[in-house]
Amino acid sequence: MASNKGRAYFSLSGYHFNPDDITRLLGVEPTSTNSAGCRSGMDKPAISSWEISTATITTDDGTEEVDLYKMTEIIFKQLEPIKEKIIEICKSHNLSARFGVVITLSIDKGDTCPDVGFGGRLVKFLADIGAFIDVDYKLSDRV
Numbered sequence: 376m377a378s379n380k381g382r383a384y385f386s387l388s389g390y391h392f393n394p395d396d397i398t399r400l401l402g403v404e405p406t407s408t409n410s411a412g413c414r415s416g417m418d419k420p421a422i423s424s425w426e427i428s429t430a431t432i433t434t435d436d437g438t439e440e441v442d443l444y445k446m447t448e449i450i451f452k453q454l455e456p457i458k459e460k461i462i463e464i465c466k467s468h469n470l471s472a473r474f475g476v477v478i479t480l481s482i483d484k485g486d487t488c489p490d491v492g493f494g495g496r497l498v499k500f501l502a503d504i505g506a507f508i509d510v511d512y513k514l515s516d517r518v
Contacts, residue, residue: 383446475509
């Protein structure tokens, strides 16, 4: 049976920066990085990225539901203490901040649909750092 899946993430992306520098400046280990931008030339710029993410939760693993509110809170708790550093790094490295959720929705009629939302403190935080919100969703394949 197909299942709901979801994860939350925060990323910084931009041209011509080394994600290792961001790790050092923030003091937070990323879940993933892409350093393509620090190796690209000015004639063909590429984007680098730095990301922290929750694990992908699925109802297949015995979880009753995919709780995206809980996942966004996990990421937010990591970011809140370093808010000023994030703002400074975005300015100094010309980076874009993004907070998002990735959801795969079950097509089975008996499965619930995960709620997607962002609390007031998180929304204010994202506005303060100039981040945008991304909700990426797709339908699961029928099994």
